[in-house]
Amino acid sequence: MTLLDLTPRSVRGDRLTTLPVVIIGAGPIGLAAAANLVEREIDFTVLEAGSRAAASIRLWGHTRLFSPWRHLIDPASRRLLEAAGWSAPADEGRAPTGQQLVDDYLAPLADLDTIRSRMRFSTRVVAVSREGMDRTRTAGRDTTPFLLRVEKPDGQIEELTARAVIDASGTYTSPNPLSSSGLDLLGAADVADLVMHALPDVLGADRSRFASKRTTVVGAGHSAANTLIALAELARTGPGTRVTWLIRNASAVRVSSSPEDELADRARLGSRVDQLVESGAITKIDSFEISRVTRHRDGIRLGGRRRGEPATHDCDVVVNATGFRPDLSMLREIRLSLDEIVEAPSRLAPLIDPNLHSCETVSPHGFDELRHPEPGFFIVGMKSYGRAPTFLLATGYEQVRSVVAWLDDDMRAATEVQLTLPATGVCSTDLTGGGSCCS
Structure with a gap:
């Protein structure tokens, strides 16, 4: 079977039909696939590494989303919930926070008996393959069950079989490194306790990490912007807190205030x-390319180059808001077709590559653009976008509708496949310049 083979499973034999579809990840896209x-x-099984549904969203639950409720609820999930007596939140005012998304939508969805009975929490997928086959064997591959090796809550290893696999594991737990080269930052292990993950709870649980400190936020996207605003508020209310924004390019075109942006909260x-x-x-520092980091007194010294010259920057705490990348380590025995630039499925990549992406909304796409040579x-979801930063939940919902x-x-x-997304009013085709290509 090739990437373009459209042969239905019923024609290829019914050996697999007695097995469940396995969904990796119980975030919004994984739950939408389940619905x-x-x-x-x-039949299906959902494997979630966290102890509860939407585990990653709960980590940044204090952060407000861009999209209003009408773009955040999967249609199939809505139908199941409403049949159980649920009412959708009012689609008015500001967009919800991540925690509101969990409390008012995702948690009730995961608690439906038809989904809850098929969920396995604290179960981490270690590897995916085919039963009795590594990636080099071809004969009979499309009629051979998938084999998933998982780590159970007690640490024991178990193997499961599946008729199909939908990987909706996301990217939040696999951030890009701070280095401009994309490699692990030299010296990173020595300062790991002083580097925070993207979207920390600056004004809440993590407040003590930042109060009266010099904090540098590294990154040019909306995660960085959310953290910068919170830090500025902390600095306004408490003495000694200083905030620096460090980016590798001349401008941060992804943090847009364009009047063309249809998502008001993003603008x-x-x-x-x-x-x-x-x-x-x-304080904004642009054109700084980080290559190494060292401890300096009680804080961190970032080293690299700025506009071609050696440069350093000192602070107490760094927030890594450089974006995310897919963790592909568990898929080594799966035949993947990934774009060499953004690590998205090769047929999807031209639609989302930030080097090519324009102001127009993402083209509708479904199972065909998401296919791999592995039948x-x-x-799906954010992981399907690889390193591209433009994913919206509505996109993922349409992906899984088509796949299922x-x-x-x-x-x-x-x-x-049909998809209508709000325009951004901004593009990222010129990552070293400013402005919007929509003007």
């Missing part, structure tokens, strides 16, 4: 950062 499988009466985010930089509440294996229709041999539904 679509419930509606089509296809407000960029506008607020601009104001804080102009007022001096945030029945799909990467394909698994059900419903080619008409699988190929009739």
